[in-house]
Amino acid sequence: MAQDLQNTRVLITGAGVRIGRQIALSFARAGARVIVHYNQSEEAAQELLAVLNGISNGHCCVRADLTNSEERQTLIPGLIAGGLSLNCLINNASVYRRCPLAHVISERLREDYEINFVAPFLLMRDFALYCEEGCIINLLDQRVASVDPSASTYGFAKKSLRDATEAAAVQWAPRIRVNAVAPGLVLAPEGVAPESLARLVKQVPMAEPSAPEEIADACLFLATARTITGQIIYVDGGLHLTGAPLPEREAADYSRP
Numbered sequence: 001m002a003q004d005l006q007n008t009r010v011l012i013t014g015a016g017v018r019i020g021r022q023i024a025l026s027f028a029r030a031g032a033r034v035i036v037h038y039n040q041s042e043e044a045a046q047e048l049l050a051v052l053n054g055i056s057n058g059h060c061c062v063r064a065d066l067t068n069s070e071e072r073q074t075l076i077p078g079l080i081a082g083g084l085s086l087n088c089l090i091n092n093a094s095v096y097r098r099c100p101l102a103h104v105i106s107e108r109l110r111e112d113y114e115i116n117f118v119a120p121f122l123l124m125r126d127f128a129l130y131c132e133e134g135c136i137i138n139l140l141d142q143r144v145a146s147v148d149p150s151a152s153t154y155g156f157a158k159k160s161l162r163d164a165t166e167a168a169a170v171q172w173a174p175r176i177r178v179n180a181v182a183p184g185l186v187l188a189p190e191g192v193a194p195e196s197l198a199r200l201v202k203q204v205p206m207a208e209p210s211a212p213e214e215i216a217d218a219c220l221f222l223a224t225a226r227t228i229t230g231q232i233i234y235v236d237g238g239l240h241l242t243g244a245p246l247p248e249r250e251a252a253d254y255s256r257p
């Protein structure tokens with residue numbers, strides 16, 4: 001796998017912590033200049049920037065709340081106006097929340113779509129409008145391959161992002177390649193005990209969680225694969241083939257919220 005990203009400047013959203021942080025490290029080690037986007041994790045982002053600067057020069061941080069339309073719509077044009085032309089965008093920022101379908105209120109629906117679909121889609125659009133060429137990589141979820149009612153509006157939004165990935169891959173070729181990585185079990189969401197992850201791992205065909213480094217490796221591959229577009233790489237130990245992990249099917253909850 002070619003991993004020479006010397007001519008790559010990549011914007012990675014939600015890169016201060018967890019999977020985004022690992023993608024930033026792996027891209028910097030492969031020679032890319034990394035723009036670490038964060039919202040609330042300022043301290044972690046600055047700490048990561050110091051680590052990246054120990055690897056090579058040319059990295060920086062940028063803060064934006066991607067659910068704030070003003071901050072979102074000035075993100076890419078602002079970087080370019082500041083002399084930071086991009087040729088790679090990785091839409092990693094996300095919020096994962098479960099909710100019984102009958103409890104979804106309109107505000108919740110809007111919030112989940114805003115961060116998991118609207119923001120990454122509009123960043124894709126701005127990349128197409130303001131950047132000359134390059135590639136976009138969207139972080140999906142292996143749940144896009146099956147039906148997991150518990151994933152609720154998060155799952156619906158990720159499926160919309162999958163559709164946008166494939167549509168843009170066709171419409172923007174050959175100038176911009178658009179691909180996706182769909183993780184399975186990697187890191188337990190904030191507030192979820194690692195023991196519950198261990199329980200779910202029993203349903204993964206490969207019988208182990210995927211490491212953040214594997215997600216980053218898939219992104220690195222897509223960033224350098226010159227003719228691959230519209231592709232989704234599932235990094236999930238085969239989970240998408242057997243369906244989303246459901247320890248027990250949740251009964252419908254019709255209690256009024």
Ligand SMILES: NC(=O)c1ccc[n+]([C@@H]2O[C@H](COP(=O)([O-])OP(=O)(O)OC[C@H]3O[C@@H](n4cnc5c(N)ncnc54)[C@H](OP(=O)(O)O)[C@@H]3O)[C@@H](O)[C@H]2O)c1
Pocket residue numbers: 013014015016017018019020037038039040041042064065066067091092093094095096115139140141142182183184185186187188189
């Ligand atoms: N973790 C897994 O096992 C797993 C499984 C399947 C799919 N995935 C996908 O892989 C990607 C990374 O997963 P993860 O678990 O590392 O993600 P995460 O920790 O849930 O979220 C990553 C970052 O998104 C940023 N974010 C959230 N709301 C934002 C907002 N309004 N504006 C700007 N940034 C915002 C946050 O940045 P700040 O902290 O700076 O606010 C957060 O640190 C996600 O797209 C996720 O859906 C992960």
